[in-house]
Amino acid sequence: MNAKLPYTLFLFIFLLITAKSTAQETPAEGMASYYSDTLEGRSTASGEPYQMALFTAAHRTLPFNTRVKVTNLSNLKTVIVRINDRGPFVKGRIIDVSRAVAEVLGIIEKGVVNVRIEVVED
Known part of the structure; x- marks a missing residue:
């Protein structure tokens, strides 16, 4: 077994955990669209x-079932959504929301x- 393997594995796991926690702690701004x-x-x-009546959304990297506060920066309306899908895959967009969320x-x-968008702790 390669002597560097345990160190490399540890480093990989550390970087993965650090990247995940940093991404979730930092609010992100960008464009949102709806399904x-x-x-x-x-x-x-x-x-x-x-289901367009549920408060759900798509995000590229957040884990499924993560709750996110989404704020429309032009009118300051806010809603909490649950991530259940991947996307959006259009440059500049950071989240796709359900129709119910888009209406609110x-x-x-x-x-x-x-x-x-900001991750909300349970």
Whole structure:
């Protein structure tokens, strides 16, 4: 067995934990969009069906079931969502939200708005 393997494995795990905790502690700002109504009932990356009436969202890296506070920076409306999908995969967008969330935040009219997201501790 390679003598450097335990050290490399330890370093990898340390960096993974550090990156995860840093990403969750720091609020992020960027653009948010919302899911099309045509996706209703289709499977999300977590395996559960998309339901436009639930307060759920897609994020590229946050673990499933992470709760996130999303604030529309133009009107300061805020809502708590649960991450259950992956995405968005459009440059500059940091979160995709369900239709119910988009209605509360006032995203429907514009389609895409600037938001701040913050992980909420249980």
